[in-house]
Amino acid sequence: MWLRALAACALFAGVAAGASAAPSVQYDVTVRIDPATRALDATATIAVTGTVADQGPLRIVLASGFTGERLQADGRMLPAPSAGRDGYQVWSLPAGHDAHALDVRWHGTLAPVDRTITHRQTLDRPVATAGLDGTFLPAGSFWYPVIVGPDGPLLASYRVTLDVPAGERGIVPGRLVAESEADGRYHATFAFEHPAEGIDLIAGPYRVEARTVHTAGGSTIALRTYFHPAIAGLAPAYLDAVKGYLDLYERWIGPYPFTEFSVVSSPTPTGFGMPTLTYLGESVLKLPFIRATSLGHEVLHNWWGNGVYPDARGGNWSEGLTTFMADYAYKAREGPDAAREMRLGWLRDLAAVPPGQDRPLAEFAARRLATSQIVGYDKAAMLFVMLRDEIGTAAFDEGVRRFWSEHRFRVASWRDLQAAFAAAAGRDLGPFFTQWLERTGVPSVRVVGAERRATGDRYAIRVTIEQGVPPYALRVPVRMRTVAGDETLVLDLGRSRETFDATLGARPIALALDPEFRVLRRLAADEAPPILRQLMVATRSAVAVIGAGADWSAAARRLALRTLDTRPRFLAAGDAPPADTALLAIGRHGDIDAWLAAAKLPARPAGLADTADAQVWAASRPGGAPLVVVSARDGAALDTVARLMPHYGQQSFLVFEGERVAKRGVWPSQAVAWRFE
Ligand SMILES: [Zn+2]
Numbered sequence: 001m002w003l004r005a006l007a008a009c010a011l012f013a014g015v016a017a018g019a020s021a022a023p024s025v026q027y028d029v030t031v032r033i034d035p036a037t038r039a040l041d042a043t044a045t046i047a048v049t050g051t052v053a054d055q056g057p058l059r060i061v062l063a064s065g066f067t068g069e070r071l072q073a074d075g076r077m078l079p080a081p082s083a084g085r086d087g088y089q090v091w092s093l094p095a096g097h098d099a100h101a102l103d104v105r106w107h108g109t110l111a112p113v114d115r116t117i118t119h120r121q122t123l124d125r126p127v128a129t130a131g132l133d134g135t136f137l138p139a140g141s142f143w144y145p146v147i148v149g150p151d152g153p154l155l156a157s158y159r160v161t162l163d164v165p166a167g168e169r170g171i172v173p174g175r176l177v178a179e180s181e182a183d184g185r186y187h188a189t190f191a192f193e194h195p196a197e198g199i200d201l202i203a204g205p206y207r208v209e210a211r212t213v214h215t216a217g218g219s220t221i222a223l224r225t226y227f228h229p230a231i232a233g234l235a236p237a238y239l240d241a242v243k244g245y246l247d248l249y250e251r252w253i254g255p256y257p258f259t260e261f262s263v264v265s266s267p268t269p270t271g272f273g274m275p276t277l278t279y280l281g282e283s284v285l286k287l288p289f290i291r292a293t294s295l296g297h298e299v300l301h302n303w304w305g306n307g308v309y310p311d312a313r314g315g316n317w318s319e320g321l322t323t324f325m326a327d328y329a330y331k332a333r334e335g336p337d338a339a340r341e342m343r344l345g346w347l348r349d350l351a352a353v354p355p356g357q358d359r360p361l362a363e364f365a366a367r368r369l370a371t372s373q374i375v376g377y378d379k380a381a382m383l384f385v386m387l388r389d390e391i392g393t394a395a396f397d398e399g400v401r402r403f404w405s406e407h408r409f410r411v412a413s414w415r416d417l418q419a420a421f422a423a424a425a426g427r428d429l430g431p432f433f434t435q436w437l438e439r440t441g442v443p444s445v446r447v448v449g450a451e452r453r454a455t456g457d458r459y460a461i462r463v464t465i466e467q468g469v470p471p472y473a474l475r476v477p478v479r480m481r482t483v484a485g486d487e488t489l490v491l492d493l494g495r496s497r498e499t500f501d502a503t504l505g506a507r508p509i510a511l512a513l514d515p516e517f518r519v520l521r522r523l524a525a526d527e528a529p530p531i532l533r534q535l536m537v538a539t540r541s542a543v544a545v546i547g548a549g550a551d552w553s554a555a556a557r558r559l560a561l562r563t564l565d566t567r568p569r570f571l572a573a574g575d576a577p578p579a580d581t582a583l584l585a586i587g588r589h590g591d592i593d594a595w596l597a598a599a600k601l602p603a604r605p606a607g608l609a610d611t612a613d614a615q616v617w618a619a620s621r622p623g624g625a626p627l628v629v630v631s632a633r634d635g636a637a638l639d640t641v642a643r644l645m646p647h648y649g650q651q652s653f654l655v656f657e658g659e660r661v662a663k664r665g666v667w668p669s670q671a672v673a674w675r676f677e
Contacts, residue, residue: 024050024195025147025156032163033170033203038110038130040066040143046102048093048147048154058100058149060091063128063142066108071145073102088142104145110135113267132205133228133267135170136279139198146198155195155309162201163187170203171226173275175259192275194257194409197309200274202264204228209235213243217250222260228282231265238263241291245299252325252397254404257307261299273298275306297326303404311413315362315437320380321417325400328381343385343517344669345650346378350442350520351528352537362414362437382520383436389518390432390475391425399424435472436520443472444522445493445513450674452508459504463511463674464497471496479515482506510675529667530618533649534626538582541568544575546587546595555635556586559642582626586638592631601627605653605667613637614656616645618667632656 026049031042048058060078062068064087071078073093081089093100110130126140137143147154159177162170166184174192181187192199206226213221223242225235242263246256262277269281271294278298284290304325305318332339361379388396399421407416418433449464463478474493479486484506491500514521535541541564545556560568568584576599577583587595596603602619614632621627632638640659648654648664655663 024048025154027144027156027158027160027199029144029158029160029199030163031144031160031201033110033130033135034165035130035132035135035168035203036165038112039107040110040128040130040137041107042144043105044102044144046100046104046145046147048100048102050099057095058093058147058154060093060102060104060145061088061142061148061153062106062145063087063108064089065111065128066106066143068104068106068145070103070105072104073100075101102145106145110137110143131267134204134265135164135202136266137199137201138272139200143201144199153198155197156199157193157195158199159189159191160199160201161187161189162203164203167205168203169206169208169226170201171224171262171264171277172199172201173277175276176222194275196275200272200279202226202266202277202279204265204267206265207232207235209239211239213246215243215250215256216247217255219246219250219255221246221256221258224260224262226262226264227285228265228267231282231285234285237291238285238295241295242299245296248296249300249303249325252400253303254401256302257408258302261302263295271298273301273305275302293327293330296330297322300326307409308404308407309409309411311411315414316376317380317412317414317417319377320361321384323377323381324384328385340516343382346382347517347521347523348528348531348669349378351523352531352534360438360440379436379442379520385518386436386475386520387421387429387432391421391427391429395425396421431473439472442520442522443467443474444524445474445476445519446524447478447511447513447674448497450511450676452676454507455503457505459507460501461504461508462499462501463491464499465491465493465513466497467493469496474519474521476514476519477516479512480504480508481510481512482508508676510673512673523669525624526670529652529669530620530626531650531652531666532616532618532628532645532654534618535582535584535628536563536646536649537565538626539566540578540580541566541582541584542571542577543568544571544577544583544585544595544599546585546591549635551635552588552638555638555642559586559630559638559645560584562642563645577621579623580625582628583621584628584630586630586632589631589633592629596629601629604629604631608653608655612655612657612662614641615653616641616656617653618651 026047027044029042029044031040033040064083071091074097078091081091083089110128113129113131113133126138128137128141128143129135147156160172162172164170164186166181166186168186170188172190174190177189177191179188204226205228207229208224208226210222210224213223215221223239225238227235242261250256258276260276264277264279265282265285266279267282269283271281271284272279278295280290300322304322310316310318328339328342331342361383402424403417403420406420414433414437418429422429445465445467447463448466451462453460471494476491476493478489478491480489482504487504489502543560545553571577585592585595593604601621605617608615608617614630614637616628616630619627619629630638630641632641637656640656644661645654648661651664652667653665654661
């Protein structure tokens with residue numbers, strides 16, 4: 001769960017929505033923070049220039065926890081603020097001016113670091129926090145006076161000088177202009193010269209490791225780690241990994257757009273990507289695979305998201321493109337099977353979206369709920385898989401470079417991406433983008449008939465395929481299994497029902513539709529094997545506890561309540577579970593097989609012998625509702641299952657030995673097949 005959360009980015013933490021390019025705003029901020037008392041004291045001069053009068057009324061917004069001591073605009077004190085919605089104070093700037101010069105001083109006490117907070121809560125309501133373990137002032141917390149136009153906060157460049165106790169180090173996205181230590185204080189000045197979506201500030205008891213590198217694209221870049229002392233030893237490995245990602249993406253896209261990149265540790269298990277840095281939980285940074293996955297995703301966001309800004313009104317393409325060029329690209333590097341597994345995982349997630357909950361891709365703005373994440377990340381990444389299949393790798397890569405050079409540091413939409421790829425491919429991609437961006441849901445494609453006829457020493461085949469109404473334009477690979485091996489035909493679909501003829505040199509035995517999962521479509525039931533998550537998210541569920549004993553029943557109850565999103569109905573012995581309800585059955589090894597047989601439910605899968613401390617597996621009840629069975633040795637084993645199972649929702653089965661998951665996996669997916677008689 002938290003792994004997916006890592007992919008979310010500060011960009012969407014609040015201020016980005018609706019940011020617009022004009023007029024120009026320049027901040028000069030000085031901020032003094034004392035982590036021990038959590039006191040913040042700051043001053044800012046803000047210059048607003050350009051087409052101010054065209055923008056409609058401008059406002060200044062500051063979180064209500066701060067006290068504005070001095071608030072001058074154009075040499076005059078502003079009247080008292082009005083209380084805005086949700087705990088913000090709001091000042092209106094006088095209308096009819098071509099420019100504004102603001103002079104502000106404010107102070108306040110920051111909230112303590114809340115270690116129990118989840119990453120999702122951090123995203124939903126960013127709060128500025130401070131403490132001896134770390135200080136985090138996200139832009140979305142409105143810790144400084146934010147200039148807001150009719151469409152939301154204005155893009156702004158800035159210069160920030162931070163002032164913290166000498167044992168601390170701090171960082172703001174941008175270029176480190178100067179730093180010094182004197183009189184028991186550390187001072188550092190950072191400048192960000194491009195229009196940015198907000199100002200984030202991080203400080204903590206950091207050890208800083210720095211290295212200057214020359215990248216594949218010929219840039220000189222300052223790499224740094226700001227790590228808590230306990231993980232300072234990891235710095236060299238992180239610096240090496242960042243260098244590798246910069247080389248990869250400079251070759252693929254174009255020069256890295258900044259002069260530095262830093263990896264910064266956080267006392268809470270969050271994960272953010274901001275321009276020039278990524279902020280990852282200390283516990284997360286210790287995990288060895290983070291360098292191979294999430295780190296690269298966050299580095300790539302300096303191109304997509306922090307280098308070219310997604311248009312909040314036209315849909316957020318940056319998570320999909322970043323997932324495709326980072327997470328998916330790393331899987332493809334492992335091999336075709338790993339990449340296929342990832343595509344299947346996306347389609348399985350899409351198949352799990354409850355009817356009516358899906359949204360067009362063009363409406364995805366930011367990750368909030370699991371469903372919008374599936375659309376924004378998985379569906380969008382799959383769009384890029386299909387686009388590259390459609391136009392070829394050379395045109396795809398040229399489109400990527402063209403998009404980057406044309407839209408650097410500007411807001412760009414899905415349609416701008418479309419234009420770049422269309423120019424690179426030399427063809428109109430309008431229908432392709434329109435159907436995938438604007439339609440809700442995904443097509444269901446199925447083979448409804450296939451015939452084979454011998455003609456001399458060759459075989460004529462006729463395949464009939466159906467999809468929904470109105471039809472999508474789809475290129476669907478069909479794999480023909482023949483006595484002489486496999487042959488793949490690519491069919492161009494454009495109608496709700498159509499028939500294709502082909503001739504093969506060898507006798508066909510069977511065919512499979514899109515066996516490599518390269519088409520964005522709704523998986524058929526046997527292509528989407530049951531996974532544990534289907535039970536966890538079910539809106540109606542029932543629990544059968546098999547076996548007696550107070551300790552056993554209590555442990556089974558704890559397991560059910562911990563695992564299920566909604567409160568289940570606990571069945572009494574002999575009760576039949578209601579139809580169309582997800583069912584969780586919990587029993588001891590010796591009892592569960594007989595109970596499943598008596599209830600006419602699928603038996604324990606072969607390969608899951610009842611020798612481990614516990615086994616958990618997902619199946620389907622007759623009629624299709626999810627079934628999850630927990631077979632355990634004793635109540636202690638149930639407590640281990642309760643603790644760990646919520647982290648393994650994407651799996652079909654788990655085998656527990658002692659306190660750990662010894663084996664896990666997903667049931668194999670059956671490609672949609674047609675067998676010739
Ligand atoms: Zn991301």
